Amino acid sequence: MKLLDFFRGERKKSASVAKERLQIIVAHQRSQRDQPDYMPMLERELLEVIRRYVKVDRDAVSISLDKDDDCSILELNVTLPKG
Amino acid sequence: MAKIIVVTSGKGGVGKTTSAAAIATGLALRGKKTVVIDFDVGLRNLDLIMGCERRVVYDLVNVIQGEAGLAQALIRDKRVDNLHILPASQTRDKDALTPEGVEKVLETLSGDFDYILCDSPAGIERGAQLAMYFADEAIVVTNPEVSSVRDSDRILGLLAAKTRRAERGEDPVKEHLLITRYNPERVDYGDMLTLEDIREILAIDLIGLIPESEAVLRASNQGIPVVHDQKSDAGLAYADTVSRLLGEEVPLRFHEIQKKGLLSRMFGGGRR
Numbered sequence: 484m485k486l487l488d489f490f491r492g493e494r495k496k497s498a499s500v501a502k503e504r505l506q507i508i509v510a511h512q513r514s515q516r517d518q519p520d521y522m523p524m525l526e527r528e529l530l531e532v533i534r535r536y537v538k539v540d541r542d543a544v545s546i547s548l549d550k551d552d553d554c555s556i557l558e559l560n561v562t563l564p565k566g
Numbered sequence: 567m568a569k570i571i572v573v574t575s576g577k578g579g580v581g582k583t584t585s586a587a588a589i590a591t592g593l594a595l596r597g598k599k600t601v602v603i604d605f606d607v608g609l610r611n612l613d614l615i616m617g618c619e620r621r622v623v624y625d626l627v628n629v630i631q632g633e634a635g636l637a638q639a640l641i642r643d644k645r646v647d648n649l650h651i652l653p654a655s656q657t658r659d660k661d662a663l664t665p666e667g668v669e670k671v672l673e674t675l676s677g678d679f680d681y682i683l684c685d686s687p688a689g690i691e692r693g694a695q696l697a698m699y700f701a702d703e704a705i706v707v708t709n710p711e712v713s714s715v716r717d718s719d720r721i722l723g724l725l726a727a728k729t730r731r732a733e734r735g736e737d738p739v740k741e742h743l744l745i746t747r748y749n750p751e752r753v754d755y756g757d758m759l760t761l762e763d764i765r766e767i768l769a770i771d772l773i774g775l776i777p778e779s780e781a782v783l784r785a786s787n788q789g790i791p792v793v794h795d796q797k798s799d800a801g802l803a804y805a806d807t808v809s810r811l812l813g814e815e816v817p818l819r820f821h822e823i824q825k826k827g828l829l830s831r832m833f834g835g836g837r838r
Contacts, residue, residue: 496756501712502763509719509767516723 518548529559537563568676571683571811572701572739574725576717578688580709581746584782584792585804586685587615589705591791592808594649598680601640603671604654605697606687607663613653616643617789627655630667636674645794650679663696672700690720700730703740705773709747710759718743718768742773744807749778750823761821774807776800777820 515522530544543562548555573586583606590602604612607627613619618641624634629652636652643649652671655662675682686697698704704725708718725739726732732739745761752758765772776782781798785791793808795801799820806816 498753498756498759498763501759502767505712505715505759505763505767508716512716512719512723516726 568679568682570701571703572698573705574686575707576721577714580707583611587791588793588804590683592793593681594646599648600681601650601679602683603652607654610654622653625653625655627658627662705742705744707744741770743770744774746776747778776803
């Protein structure tokens with residue numbers, strides 16, 4: 484098959500595309516795994532509120548919850564457009 | 567005390583029931599007292615794969631609702647001693663299962679058996695969560711295909727959070743990866759995820775690799791779990807899986823292209 488590859492040219496193998504896509508999806512899923520159930524809803528509502536004042540993209544808001552020893556920190560990141 | 571093992575996957579059609587039937591049969595063939603329970607209420611299939619569909623009288627829901635005793639509902643396998651089947655209900659809806667009811671059934675069975683296999687329904691809803699809730703170990707059945715791998719990861723998330731072991735803060739459910747429908751030719755061609763890819767993405771131990779095989783459909787047609795077919799690659803691969811489950815070290819096979827002999831190349835033979 485190595486020889487065949489040569490003739491087939493540079494076409495990217497579909498399995499490696501699948502692997503790359505899965506690595507991204509799974510990393511995302513796992514980052515959400517330990518979050519409380521209300522996080523997606525909270526994210527959506529925060530986005531709504533922000534959009535009332537500034538025109539931002541749907542993916543311009545990201546929130547994450549980090550746990551320290553005795554407290555949790557809710558981190559909110561908003562990318563505002565220029566101007 | 568029996569070991570409770572859930573056979574689960576998230577995605578449907580990846581081979582949960584085939585695997586549950588083959589592994590349960592394999593354990594019983596190795597002398598372990600085994601019962602396999604169908605948790606797919608409303609869409610039972612295990613009885614067909616085990617070849618006992620005409621002997622179903624009572625089911626799991628009947629037992630939980632007190633309409634039949636456990637002894638009445640358990641079906642003794644015709645081929646293997648030590649093997650029993652507890653079928654799911656065909657008519658009830660999935661809300662008929664209650665955590666308390668399932669717990670009671672598992673507790674009772676636990677005294678009489680070495681292994682309890684729970685054949686989970688597809689999805690991540692109530693039925694699937696109940697099938698895994700009391701498990702000590704989980705066999706996560708995965709096809710080398712994107713949606714199956716993603717769903718398996720979702721299931722791993724549930725196993726880590728929504729099981730009794732997780733809720734009680736006990737040792738986590740032991741997770742095993744079972745890859746099914748693996749096609750070494752397509753892997754070699756670059757059109758199928760390799761077993762290393764899947765293992766790397768899901769990051770759990772591999773308990774077995776079942777090649778895509780004609781023997782699986784033949785087995786389900788006949789209602790004879792494929793592990794009985796020890797001339798087939800899939801049958802042997804399930805027997806290997808059972809050995810690993812019992813703690814033996816067995817080298818992997820059927821993950822590389824099998825070289826065809828001159829004769830089978832000429833005559834196109836090689837039914838597996």
